[in-house]
Amino acid sequence: MTTAVVATGFGGPENLALVDVDVPAPGPGEVAISVLACGVNPADIKSYNGAFGTDPSKLPLRLGFEAAGVVTAVGPDADGPEGPIAVGDEVIAFRISGAYAGDVVVPASAVIRKPSHLDWPEAAGLMLTGATAVHLLTATAVGENDTVLIHGASGGVGLMAVQLAVLRGASVVATASEKRHGLLEELGAEPVVYGPGLADRVREVAPGGIDVALDLVGTDEALETSLALVADRDRIATIANFAQGPAAGIKVLGGGPGADPGEEIRASARVPLARHAGDGSLKVHLGATFGLDEVAEAHRLLNDGRAYGKVVLLP
Template sequence: MSRRVTYSQLGGPDVLTISEVSEPHAGEGEVRVRVKFAGINPFDSKVFSGASTSTPQNVTFPSGNGNDFAGVVDEIGEGVTQWVVGDEVLGGKGFSAQADYVVVPAAKLVRKPAALSWEQAGGLDIAGRTAWASVESLSLTAADTVLVSAAAGGVGVIAAQLAKLKGAKVIGSASESNHEFLRSLGIHPVTYGEGMVERILEISPEGITAALDNNGRETVDAALALGALAGRINSIADYSAQQEYGTTGVGAAGATPDDLGALAALVAAGTVQVPIESVFPIDQVSTAYAKLVEGHSRGKIVLAL
């Protein structure tokens, strides 16, 4: 038997429980991974709370939970040649990752660089692929000034750094407690909320040319007011803006395992910082999500198995 986070009704973090289930096994073309760390994401809580509009509401119960994981290959399916037992890997599998074992297609795994911490690897998949794809969608150059909202959060902190690597001037919205941290990354911090447009103009009197929205309509409206064209505003937090304004909504699906591997190498090299806000044991999964829902986290929250 093995442990798996499950839920059998929609609701808050308290619906999550640890279930004893039969160990899964790798089939043809698959690999089983013994999970060491698993990430948590805002999307997970939207699904188990019933708030998500991008997934069917008739979730089959009991449902697994979580996408991001890192661990060690411990079982190889027939036909798999690129992995061997003992390989250290990371990746993602929806509604499955918060478990002792996860079985995934061999082609979906990414090799964990030795210098990448297990905690960082365990929380990298969704946030990393989302940040990578959203930045690539804007074709940023040194001529750009880009606004990144929630710039200290799981997606935002990676996106802001990737945008800076493109040569762009990056302005990041965040709570005041995260401003010094953003400055240490070379990002110009700004407090969100009323008056944000005016505060951004103090940093960049000419306005902005692009935006990466990880927060919602406030960022989209501010970006438009600051001169960014709708087609150069990518929002993963306000998909209705696509119909209303013509913004884009490129997310994790826009990045490949190779892209995730490239990002993992950047993090391992110290070129991109991925802070770990908190690490919770798996039996405190409800507490971990309660902290996530509170907001204002710096970087990622992960579970240790």
């Protein structure tokens, strides 16, 4: 048995509960992991707040897509993307189901090795935001000498996108509240505050123009500014504006209706992301950590937009 978080109903965090669940022995191509940290993401909240539907047959609903921990058992033919997996291996698992738990059994294909010096919370918070950022940059073909505008750059995906764009040789203009400008400057971005007059402020700091715009917030301002500054709509992408994005002719990515999930891009990003995190060229910026029994508080923090960086649960 292990402890796991489930949503017992659809709505807000008051529907979250801790329950005891069985942990089966891993079957062919599976591994069991003792979870030491699991990442919290907006998609976790959307899975039970009604954004993805309210089918009662899915209840109680296990939550969590990414975790880090130690392998405790392996089934036959338990090979991951980097080769055979063994008991005692320190690993990152993504993309999985039910990561909010003390123990999980997952496909070996979802498991990669954790860089040795990476702390457990950082390892658990690396993959979903990192893979989403890689998808955004790949879909818009960000490369050397591009200037990229990132809306909502101080969130989990935004901080990853800034760093990965800089690693590709791009220049970055990043929107965020003023109190986050220092961190964005440290990461190599030119920060600007959002709000009225945003397009003019961006033009001022990027007189050569904007080649790519990435919308991570889904606001009218982000869409309108992107359309005003970027000539090629194939180089504008959103992971948040599922209502207006398609009509505007921009790329809509992620898990929303009609969006490109980019499963192959995101899966192939895992090993390079771990490599960058392992050599220190990519950092996971933690916003807050909570115990598994504090999951409702963690979701409220993320849902209210008060989490700057990654939120992680520690079972």
